Amino acid sequence: MKKIWQLVSVLMMAFVLLVGCSQGDTQQSSTDKTNTTSQTxxxxxxxxxxxxxxxxxxxxxxxTPKRIVSLVPSNTEILFALGLEHEIVGVNDNDDYPKAATKKTKIGGMEFNVEKVLSLKPDAVFAHESNAKSVEAGLQQLKDAGIPVFVVKSATSFEETYSTIKQLGQITNKEQKADQIITSMKEKVKDVQAKVANVKQRTAFVETADEPDIFTAGKDTFMQEIFDLAKIKNVVDDQSGWFKIDTEEIVKRNPDTIIVMEDYVPNIVEKVKKRQGFDSITAVKNDAVVKVDQDLTARTGPRLADGLEEIAKAVYPEAFK
Known part of the structure; x- marks a missing residue:
């Protein structure tokens, strides 16, 4: 189930990014002119x-929301980081970070249990743009019950992630904490960039699913932004979005580093190294096949800067010693 959720999250993120590019400027959160969100x-x-x-x-x-239900892991991580542990009463079945989230009442996975959510008597439900259409009927039932249901934007960049954190901080009366989180993230991004500033650029390939359905990220993706920030050359940046790729093409691209994110596959690093023809790839020859926690980059929240750091470490380990 976690594999499906992660893959859907990645593909939806790519879809939203491509749609956003075709529509021009991204829609910014705003307040009603007659009933504003003012700040002292x-x-x-x-x-x-x-x-x-x-x-x-x-x-x-x-x-101020006092009983909160979060329908997706990225929302949950932001809300916990804002210091709302006691206000959160329900979370997604796939929520595993922070540890306190695992102790909260589970309300379902990709499709949530409406009755369970209603039984928790929330005064705020935070849904997500990535799956809002698929759970539209359930969200409408919550709205009909008089519960404020807020659909959080699918962030497709660091800047949009900062905006999401800021917005949730405003809604939950935690704006000062939100500012602290954003500042900390920006400082880590700058630190990573400083560490890799003088390295000789290397190439990398990232995959989020094992063969035979290997998926990777090209340009116009969140992963490409991470590669750019970390001074990494993406070997498939001539392609757009997330797409399926065969092993022969990976061999042909010959990356210096292979980054794997399949946490559902036992011994995935060794399995990748033993794929047919991979013994000729520079990454395999140099023992540069590295596993990175997919949640750090798939969940657009406070740990995103950590994800950038882990990707950079995977490609330039010497810069972080």
Whole structure:
């Protein structure tokens, strides 16, 4: 189930990015002119507030949410990072970070249990643009019950991730904490860039699914932005989005490093090395097949900067000694 969730998340992220590029500027969160989300000098949110979500719906929050349900892992990680552990009453079945999330009531996976959510009596439900269409009927039932349902945008860049964290901080009266998280992330990004600034650029290939259905990221993806920030040359940047690739093509591209993210496959690093023809790849010859936790880059939240660092370490380990 986790494999399916991760693969869907990656593909939906790619889809949203490509759609966003064709539509021009990304839709920014905004407030209703007649009922604004004003901030005082100490950054305390003012209620009631009306905020526009990723689908363009104006959602009213009459007061600071005290009982929160999160429908996807990326939302959950942001909400916990904002210090809302006690307010969170329900999370997705796939939530495994932070550890405290595993102790919360589970409300279902890709399709949530409406009755379970209603039984938790939330005053705020945070859904996600990536699967909003597939759970549309369930979300409508929650809305019909009078529960504010806010659909969080599918962030396709670091900047959009910062905006999402900022927005959730405003809604939950945690804007100062949100600013601290964003500042910390930006500092880590700068630190990573400083460490790799003087290295000789290497090539890399990343995969998120094992053969026979190997998926990788080309240009116009979040992974490409990470590669660019980390001064890594993507061997498939002549292709767009996430796509399926065969082993013969990987051999032909001959990356210096292979980054694998299949945490559901036992001994995946050794398995990759033993694929037919891979013994001729530079990455295999130099023992540069590295496993990185996919959640660090697939979940667009506070750990995204950590994901950038892990990718950079995988390609330029000497820069981080």
């Amino acid at each position: 000098n100490d950054k305390t949110s003012t209620y009631p507030m009306t905020v526009k979500d990723a689908l363009g719906n104006h959602i009213e929050f009459k007061e």
